[in-house]
Amino acid sequence: MSIATRSLPRTIGAHAILLTYTVIALFPVVLVIMNSFKSRAGIFGAPLTPPTPKTFDLIGYTTVIGQGDFFHYFQNSLVVTVGSLFFVLLFGAMAAFALSEYRFRGNTLMGLYLALGIMIPIRLATVAILQLMVASGLVNTLTALILVYTAQGLPLAVFILSEFMKQVSDDLKNAGRIDGLSEYTIFFRLVVPLVRPSMATVAVFTMIPIWNDLWFPLILAPSEETKTVTLGAQLFLGQFVTNWNAILAALSLAILPVLVLYVIFSRQLIRGITSGAVK
Amino acid sequence: MGSLKIENVKKAFGPVEVLKGIDLEVTDGEFVVFVGPSGCGKSTLLRVIAGLEDSTSGRVLIDGEDVSATPPAKRGIAMVFQTYALYPHLTVKNNMGLGLKQANTPPAEIDRRIGVASAMLSLEPYLERRPAELSGGQRQRVAIGRAVVREPKLFLFDEPLSNLDAALRVNTRLEIAQLHRRLKATMIYVTHDQVEAMTLADKIVVLNAGRIEQIGGPMELYNSPANEFVAGFIGSPKMNFIDGARLGETARTIGVRPEHLTVDPKSGAWKGTVVHAEHLGADTNLYLDCEKAGLITVRIFGVYDAEAGATLYATPDPAKTYRFGADGKTIG
Numbered sequence: 001m002s003i004a005t006r007s008l009p010r011t012i013g014a015h016a017i018l019l020t021y022t023v024i025a026l027f028p029v030v031l032v033i034m035n036s037f038k039s040r041a042g043i044f045g046a047p048l049t050p051p052t053p054k055t056f057d058l059i060g061y062t063t064v065i066g067q068g069d070f071f072h073y074f075q076n077s078l079v080v081t082v083g084s085l086f087f088v089l090l091f092g093a094m095a096a097f098a099l100s101e102y103r104f105r106g107n108t109l110m111g112l113y114l115a116l117g118i119m120i121p122i123r124l125a126t127v128a129i130l131q132l133m134v135a136s137g138l139v140n141t142l143t144a145l146i147l148v149y150t151a152q153g154l155p156l157a158v159f160i161l162s163e164f165m166k167q168v169s170d171d172l173k174n175a176g177r178i179d180g181l182s183e184y185t186i187f188f189r190l191v192v193p194l195v196r197p198s199m200a201t202v203a204v205f206t207m208i209p210i211w212n213d214l215w216f217p218l219i220l221a222p223s224e225e226t227k228t229v230t231l232g233a234q235l236f237l238g239q240f241v242t243n244w245n246a247i248l249a250a251l252s253l254a255i256l257p258v259l260v261l262y263v264i265f266s267r268q269l270i271r272g273i274t275s276g277a278v279k
Numbered sequence: 280m281g282s283l284k285i286e287n288v289k290k291a292f293g294p295v296e297v298l299k300g301i302d303l304e305v306t307d308g309e310f311v312v313f314v315g316p317s318g319c320g321k322s323t324l325l326r327v328i329a330g331l332e333d334s335t336s337g338r339v340l341i342d343g344e345d346v347s348a349t350p351p352a353k354r355g356i357a358m359v360f361q362t363y364a365l366y367p368h369l370t371v372k373n374n375m376g377l378g379l380k381q382a383n384t385p386p387a388e389i390d391r392r393i394g395v396a397s398a399m400l401s402l403e404p405y406l407e408r409r410p411a412e413l414s415g416g417q418r419q420r421v422a423i424g425r426a427v428v429r430e431p432k433l434f435l436f437d438e439p440l441s442n443l444d445a446a447l448r449v450n451t452r453l454e455i456a457q458l459h460r461r462l463k464a465t466m467i468y469v470t471h472d473q474v475e476a477m478t479l480a481d482k483i484v485v486l487n488a489g490r491i492e493q494i495g496g497p498m499e500l501y502n503s504p505a506n507e508f509v510a511g512f513i514g515s516p517k518m519n520f521i522d523g524a525r526l527g528e529t530a531r532t533i534g535v536r537p538e539h540l541t542v543d544p545k546s547g548a549w550k551g552t553v554v555h556a557e558h559l560g561a562d563t564n565l566y567l568d569c570e571k572a573g574l575i576t577v578r579i580f581g582v583y584d585a586e587a588g589a590t591l592y593a594t595p596d597p598a599k600t601y602r603f604g605a606d607g608k609t610i611g
Contacts, residue, residue: 103292171364171437174331175425179378180352193368 029255036060036248043244060249063236069224070250073232078257079142080217080228081210084149088206089199091150092157093165097187099158100165101173111162117155122148123215133220140223148216153206160205164198165191200268207265211258229254280342281355281432281465282307283328288337290323297323298334299489305467305482310459312468314476314512315486321469322437324486328467329435330354341432352381354433357426361438363418365410365425371397372406375425389428396427399458416447423458436468440475452478473513477501485509507607510534516564519575523602526571530602530610537564537578539599542585547592551575556585567593 034050035043042055051057064070099111122129129148130139138144168191176186192199217231233250236243283305290298297320305311313321326332328339330351338345346354357378365374372393379389397403400420410418419439426434436455440448456479459466470476476483477497485492485500485508493505497513504510510518516537523530541547542565551569563583568574577593585591602610 169362169364171360171362172366174326174329174351175358175360175364175366177331178329178351178356178358179425180381181377189368190366 032248033252033255036245036252038245040245043248057245060243060245060247061253063243063246064249064253067235067246070229070232070253073227073229074253074257076142076226077211077228077230077254080145080149081207081258081261083142083146084153084210085203085207087146087150088153088157089203092154092202093161093192093195093199094187095154095158096161096165097191100162111158114158115155117151118159122152126215126219130219138220140221140226142221142226144220145216145226145228148220149206149210149213153202153210156205157202160202161195161198164195168194197268200265203265204262207261208258211254280307282342283433283465283467284338284340284343285324285328286338286340288324288327288334288339290320290327290332291335297489298327301337301489301491303484303491303494305465307465308463310466310468310479310481311484312470312476312480312482313484313486314470314473315492316512317471319486320489321471321486325358325435325437325467325469328433329356329358352378355431356433356435357429357431358435358437359419359422359426359439361441363410363415363422363442365418365421367410370407370409371402371413371421371424374410374421375428378425378429392428392430393424396424399427399461400424400454415443416451419443419451420454423455427458427462432465434464434466436466438470439468440470440472455479474515477513483513485512487512503609504601505609507532507534507603507609510601510603510609516576516578518601519572520603521572521575525573528602531605532603532607534601534603535575535595536599537576538580539596540575540577540593541596542567542577542579542583542591542593544589544591547594549575549593551591551593553585553587553589553591555587556583558582565591567591569593 031047035047037051037058037060038055039057039059042051042057045055049055095114099107099114133139133144138147172190172194173186176190181189212230213228214230214234217226217228218234221227222231229250233247233254236246236250283303285301285303288298288301289296301320301324313324315321323332327334330346330349334347338347340346341354341356366377369377375393375396376389379392393406397406400423402417402420402424405413405417405421410421413421419442422439439455440451443451452475455466455468459479468475468479480497482494483497483500484494487508492512493500493509500509500513504513507520511520511534514536518534518536519540521533521535523533526533549567549569549572551567551572554566554568554574556566557564560582562581563579563585565577565579565583565585566574567577572593575593604610
């Protein structure tokens with residue numbers, strides 16, 4: 001396969017391109033983390049240099065931890081992300097199972113309807129969602145955010161998972177039916193473990209936009225009690241003065257939890273991307 | 280006990296009719312094989328019997344009881360699948376015991392039955408392993424074991440040997456035959472391989488395009504096929520079909536099995552050129568391009584020296600020549 005075409009210039013070329021891309025992709029992240037450890041003068045004096053003993057300063061982190069209830073914001077973000085993720089995966093997988101497993105009238109139509117959400121951005125409906133939340137008294141609750149994010153994540157989840165569920169052997173499900181397993185047991189015990197890699201893929205795709213979202217927390221849950229990290233970081237953005245140290249520190253900290261979740265899922269993810277490539 | 284009766288079963292997937300009215304009776308202890316080309320409906324019929332598919336119309340009776348509305352687990356059946364379909368997260372022992380556990384069988388009884396089945400199929404060393412740690416042949420034995428422990432009225436086999444390699448296929452075929460002799464249970468077996476059908480069956484059901492072409496014992500089908508399709512499907516190499524008009528016959532098609540032809544280098548009925556010769560040791564298959572009969576296959580027992588390009592005369596055995604009418608049916 002690739003062995004035959006491997007040559008030194010080719011390898012160097014490929015690595016050069018990939019390394020350049022990696023540097024470009026990581027540059028903003030590195031810049032944020034680097035500058036978060038610098039003093040205000042350091043940030044503005046030489047934004048592109050790493051912190052030196054002269055410019056090194058933890059003022060950003062002490063501000064973030066000292067001022068504002070940042071631990072609480074983190075907790076809110078985690079609750080919203082994990083909660084939405086749980087519902088997206090649960091309902092998404094169940095809908096995907098129904099679409100891929102059962103023949104019923106309007107099956108294809110239902111699949112298309114559920115996939116429609118991929119094409120239409122949920123933000124178009126912001127006003128309607130806000131009215132809905134006001135009417136149901138859910139403004140300034142984490143429930144509102146979880147509901148919206150679940151709706152936002154479901155279309156892609158259903159779309160991806162139903163493709164994968166079609167690949168699960170019919171014989172296996174039928175063997176379960178003959179052994180007297182209920183449809184729920186077949187779903188949870190036989191099918192879900194087999195599509196776990198694809199569920200991890202969906203989890204990552206769903207999780208990152210939720211964690212990073214500013215729009216819905218700002219509109220639906222801006223109260224002190226329900227602020228998420230991204231919204232909390234806005235605290236340091238002033239009309240006239242912006243506390244860059246604190247913002248950069250807050251953003252650096254915000255990367256951590258999502259990184260942890262990503263590492264958890266990515267071990268499954270790689271298998272998900274390559275599954276089916278080799279029998 | 281385990282008799283089965285199928286009355287006018289039809290099955291359609293949307294506008295596509297897969298089963299076009301099947302009537303069949305299977306008596307207790309019989310080994311019945313459904314055979315036919317891909318897409319003939321044999322697997323669908325098995326699924327209807329198992330309850331995994333609902334029939335569009337018609338009735339399925341197991342032991343005289345209409346089970347059309349009974350879920351698969353309550354029909355008293357067990358099924359062995361082509362892809363083994365073992366539960367990947369369970370050990371061999373739990374794979375075999377799951378169905379009984381679901382039916383609230385006492386644990387002691389489950390253990391006893393697993394013991395009997397695993398001894399029968401020499402699975403004892405593997406009881407604590409997971410399916411991923413077994414070879415293909417072992418997996419299929421576990422799948423058979425899972426069927427055996429249920430002590431079903433009906434065993435259903437859905438092309439169980441198709442995923443095994445040739446040597447293992449013969450071994451497992453033998454094991455299934457022995458299993459049937461020992462358990463004396465009713466077994467229904469689906470395959471597209473006529474050799475499996477001939478070697479295992481008490482009764483063969485030949486299906487084609489959703490209809491039963493013929494039902495009968497292996498030798499009955501071999502010696503007196505009802506029509507051209509059955510004649511062509513049973514027997515290997517395939518029967519030679521020759522246009523009747525070319526031979527000056529009234530029948531539309533003349534059929535001769537390759538083993539019912541003799542060859543001679545000097546004289547015979549049909550003069551032809553050897554196109555290709557397959558030397559198998561026990562027998563030799565010759566492909567002859569005949570002036571009168573077209574391309575035919577001749578099977579000669581033992582070794583026969585013939586090179587491509589040589590001229591040979593083939594002569595059919597008149598007592599074993601079949602005539603088929605315009606509708607494909609055998610003319611007596």
